[in-house]
Amino acid sequence: MIELEKLTKTYNLGGNPLTVLRDVSFKIDKGQFVAIIGPSGSGKSTLMHILGALDRPSTGKYILDGQDISTLSDDELADIRSKKIGFVFQSFNLLSRATVLRNVTLPFIYDKRVTRAERLEKAVKALTDVGLEKERWNHLSNQLSGGQMQRVAIARSLVNNPGILLADEPTGNLDSKIGQVVLETFQKLNRDHGHTIVLITHDPSVATAARRIIEIKDGQIVSDKLK
Amino acid sequence: MLFQDLMEETFFSVTANKSRSALTILGIVIGISSVIAMISVGQGASQDIASRISALGTNLLVVTPGNARQSGGNLVRSGSGSATSLTLEDAIAVKSVSGAKIVAPTISARKQVTAKGKNTNTSINGIDDQYFIVKNINLAQGIGITSGQVTARSKVAVLGPTTRDDLFGVDASVVGLKIRIGSQEYSVVGVTEAKGGTGFGSSDDLIYIPISTAAQYLTGSQSVSNINIEATTAEEMTMVQAEVMALLMARHRISDPLLADFSILNQEDLLSSASSVAGTMTMLLGAIAGISLLVGGIGIMNMMLTTVTERTREIGLRKSLGAKNHDISAQFLAEAVAFTFTGGIIGIILGWLASLAIHQFSGLTTVVNWASVSLSFGIAAVVGLVFGYYPAKRAAKLDPIEALRYQ
Numbered sequence: 001m002i003e004l005e006k007l008t009k010t011y012n013l014g015g016n017p018l019t020v021l022r023d024v025s026f027k028i029d030k031g032q033f034v035a036i037i038g039p040s041g042s043g044k045s046t047l048m049h050i051l052g053a054l055d056r057p058s059t060g061k062y063i064l065d066g067q068d069i070s071t072l073s074d075d076e077l078a079d080i081r082s083k084k085i086g087f088v089f090q091s092f093n094l095l096s097r098a099t100v101l102r103n104v105t106l107p108f109i110y111d112k113r114v115t116r117a118e119r120l121e122k123a124v125k126a127l128t129d130v131g132l133e134k135e136r137w138n139h140l141s142n143q144l145s146g147g148q149m150q151r152v153a154i155a156r157s158l159v160n161n162p163g164i165l166l167a168d169e170p171t172g173n174l175d176s177k178i179g180q181v182v183l184e185t186f187q188k189l190n191r192d193h194g195h196t197i198v199l200i201t202h203d204p205s206v207a208t209a210a211r212r213i214i215e216i217k218d219g220q221i222v223s224d225k226l227k
Numbered sequence: 228m229l230f231q232d233l234m235e236e237t238f239f240s241v242t243a244n245k246s247r248s249a250l251t252i253l254g255i256v257i258g259i260s261s262v263i264a265m266i267s268v269g270q271g272a273s274q275d276i277a278s279r280i281s282a283l284g285t286n287l288l289v290v291t292p293g294n295a296r297q298s299g300g301n302l303v304r305s306g307s308g309s310a311t312s313l314t315l316e317d318a319i320a321v322k323s324v325s326g327a328k329i330v331a332p333t334i335s336a337r338k339q340v341t342a343k344g345k346n347t348n349t350s351i352n353g354i355d356d357q358y359f360i361v362k363n364i365n366l367a368q369g370i371g372i373t374s375g376q377v378t379a380r381s382k383v384a385v386l387g388p389t390t391r392d393d394l395f396g397v398d399a400s401v402v403g404l405k406i407r408i409g410s411q412e413y414s415v416v417g418v419t420e421a422k423g424g425t426g427f428g429s430s431d432d433l434i435y436i437p438i439s440t441a442a443q444y445l446t447g448s449q450s451v452s453n454i455n456i457e458a459t460t461a462e463e464m465t466m467v468q469a470e471v472m473a474l475l476m477a478r479h480r481i482s483d484p485l486l487a488d489f490s491i492l493n494q495e496d497l498l499s500s501a502s503s504v505a506g507t508m509t510m511l512l513g514a515i516a517g518i519s520l521l522v523g524g525i526g527i528m529n530m531m532l533t534t535v536t537e538r539t540r541e542i543g544l545r546k547s548l549g550a551k552n553h554d555i556s557a558q559f560l561a562e563a564v565a566f567t568f569t570g571g572i573i574g575i576i577l578g579w580l581a582s583l584a585i586h587q588f589s590g591l592t593t594v595v596n597w598a599s600v601s602l603s604f605g606i607a608a609v610v611g612l613v614f615g616y617y618p619a620k621r622a623a624k625l626d627p628i629e630a631l632r633y634q
Contacts, residue, residue: 052547054546054547054627054628055628074551074552075552078550078552079549079551081547081548081549082548083549087548089544089631093540093541093544093631095541095544097239102239106545109228109229109236109548109550109554110545110548110549110551111549116229116231156548
């Protein structure tokens, strides 16, 4: 479902071209749980932005569900993000003064496929899938613990059933015990609900949660292992 | 993005920071309410002036002695009414002009008037039996000046209501009582209805006596203070004015209109010049109030720019969730418009109350009408769009990746 072909990303910083990604090619099939691992500056964030349709490659192709999206316009990319991609961020990015339910239903505002009547039902399902206790659903998101916040963010990312969940250092702001709970949530979503998950991290111990680990260094793939 | 979603998002954002929103709205409230109040004063004034001028009579031309065009020239213009170039014979001659339905000359003078030990200084107007018809004057008590009284030079008087109050007390019944004007004694035969208006030119504080009596006992001459002419129709006024001009110039042996020793005032001209003055005043007042509305609008822009900066990460998040640029700009524009809309409604109510208060405490006529309400509401909406546009554009242009990284 994801296919990268000789993907290159070059930034032009003050006249000096800086190549962040070089000839990156790989495929991710539906239902896979992949970790992309690399040290900071390796290009993994840029890769995630391209995978998440937030950015376009300089050269090469990014084929998502059979469609080359590397040359789409901003609005078309926004549509792709709305329908096919769910983001989970290191810093959660919840609306702090809004309730859990409002945070989880936020993506529907930009998705015309879902009617207002269906929203609550889908949000309830997503919150149940990530295992957040029902009594928290009407709390404001800034009243939650870090682990709970991240599970709300995961629920938000999967609420309109995107093809891929993209998680960027999802455990980076959590202690290791809570981080483990979040990783288990991803594993459960992958195993029980068949969600395709791409996890970006610098931490090898976090990457072990995935079944496939792609290692990236200096903008190039150095290893691609199945567990 | 559904309209309902847009409304909900706007509601959440505006209520998230209540005190800041309230202060922003206050700026618009002050702007809109001062526009409403100021325009109401201006429009009230123009309505007041218009109604006073139409109260003078209908299709009215007034010929006054003296040359109105020579002020500022080498001749010194004498005070209105003090020139003696118009006579009763002129008035009789004017009656032959075809479009002049009624011709009513007056002789005016200020005199001390006494009654039962009280006294007042007021304007005495010598009039004929046509005058009340020309001037739309009705009687509250008794009768007006009759042609018989004019012929007989009777010493009778009709009082204005203010004069009656001054001399005999408020709402006193005065028909048959005596007053003294100078050394002569007059019997009161009637009282006119109040017309409103105070100060200079009030039609309530004066006394009417037959014109022949005035010519004999008051001024001792045949000069008249003015000649009131009622034209048959409004369309004929200009024609009648020209004919009267030609007639009087011939009688006075004057060939150059600029040198005429009288002037003719057309009620329509008076009305249009007075209303253009009032219109200018309304514009001026509105413009001054508009400045505060502008300041309020800048307040909104300032607030929106702060909000956009504060919510950079939220904007990044929304974009990552699939928000398009126009979704983001719509959201911030809607917030700006919500501020002006709320401020506009409160401002209209407050401005309307303010105009009532101005009327109550200063006695000025104030008029709030749909035109001024919709004008200021339109201005508010435009202010919201104009001052919300730039911040909204800025929000929409943010790069999602950088916005998400923003600390």
